[in-house]
Amino acid sequence: MLIAEINPIKEKLNTLPNVSSKIGVAEDQGMQQLLSEIQLLRAEVNDLKERNLDLVKSCQTVKTSESNTDRCKDSNHIPTYANKVSSQPSKVIIRPKKPDQSLSQTKSDVVKNVNLVDENIIINTVKPVSSGGILVECSNQSCGDKLKQLASASLSNTYEVKLVRTFRPSVRIVGMSKDVTKESLPNYLLKQNPGIFSSSSWCRVLRYWSTFKDKSVFQADIEIDTCVYEKLIESGHVIVGVSGCKIFDMVSVPRCYKCNGFFHNAKQCKGVISCPLCAGAHPVNKCSIKEDETIERRCNNCLSLKNSLESISDFRNVDINHAAWEYAKCESYKLAVAKFKSSYFKSSKN
Numbered sequence: 001m002l003i004a005e006i007n008p009i010k011e012k013l014n015t016l017p018n019v020s021s022k023i024g025v026a027e028d029q030g031m032q033q034l035l036s037e038i039q040l041l042r043a044e045v046n047d048l049k050e051r052n053l054d055l056v057k058s059c060q061t062v063k064t065s066e067s068n069t070d071r072c073k074d075s076n077h078i079p080t081y082a083n084k085v086s087s088q089p090s091k092v093i094i095r096p097k098k099p100d101q102s103l104s105q106t107k108s109d110v111v112k113n114v115n116l117v118d119e120n121i122i123i124n125t126v127k128p129v130s131s132g133g134i135l136v137e138c139s140n141q142s143c144g145d146k147l148k149q150l151a152s153a154s155l156s157n158t159y160e161v162k163l164v165r166t167f168r169p170s171v172r173i174v175g176m177s178k179d180v181t182k183e184s185l186p187n188y189l190l191k192q193n194p195g196i197f198s199s200s201s202w203c204r205v206l207r208y209w210s211t212f213k214d215k216s217v218f219q220a221d222i223e224i225d226t227c228v229y230e231k232l233i234e235s236g237h238v239i240v241g242v243s244g245c246k247i248f249d250m251v252s253v254p255r256c257y258k259c260n261g262f263f264h265n266a267k268q269c270k271g272v273i274s275c276p277l278c279a280g281a282h283p284v285n286k287c288s289i290k291e292d293e294t295i296e297r298r299c300n301n302c303l304s305l306k307n308s309l310e311s312i313s314d315f316r317n318v319d320i321n322h323a324a325w326e327y328a329k330c331e332s333y334k335l336a337v338a339k340f341k342s343s344y345f346k347s348s349k350n
Contacts, residue, residue, distance in 0.1 A: 091144065114155075178216050
């Protein structure tokens, strides 16, 4: 009886390993199926990624094409002089006539008397200047003109209001053919010299005329941006049509016709009269050199330079025997130009 009962139990026990192995096989099969499904999902994800990348590249291509089209449109459209002027920042100086007035009082008076918000006058910066004044940089010429007009109307009794002329350097281009006109020159410069000019570069022709030696060869003085000026001076030449043209620096500094000093005019001069021909204390129309050409000319600027810098070997042999207006020979003038360039170009980059 017991053996008869035990044998079926033994048989069942003997079948347990087979059951467990079947379970193991089933688990393995399930795992493999799961892994295969995971692999399929990964493949689908990778496929989606690739398709997404293709879509992104396609969008980028479309954007690039659109930007190139816009760039071509911009390159074909050269902004006019009037458009460029109107978009440039404009600076206005507001200075009290009382020399001892405070800066805070000036600002308070401007805010009280000029409705900057309602008049939509957009201001970039405000900087203090001498005698309690302020230098206001407006976003464009229209805002600057409006600020000057309103400030002059309400503050002219107690304030001096004036627009600041924007300085732009100039160069001379020599070697153009007669087929290039004054009107077409900016177009040639901007399109044929991409390493120097861009479609948004400022370029204004100040003067255009033929050379003295060859009437079929033309030259021009142009006004340009500071960054373009530096590139032009470094390059030394540009292409205009099929001509390689030379570049000459035309940046200058003002010279007073009373004392012959630099950076001011005769109305602002606080110095003494100095003759530009002989450095004497008399006006040029009373100089004896005009009647006696044997008398050597003398530049008072270079004379002052030599006397003040005797200890510096570079200036011991400065040539003083020339008129104050003979800039090609005048070392003091060259130094003044270098000083002006250094100070202006440094401040224009900040």
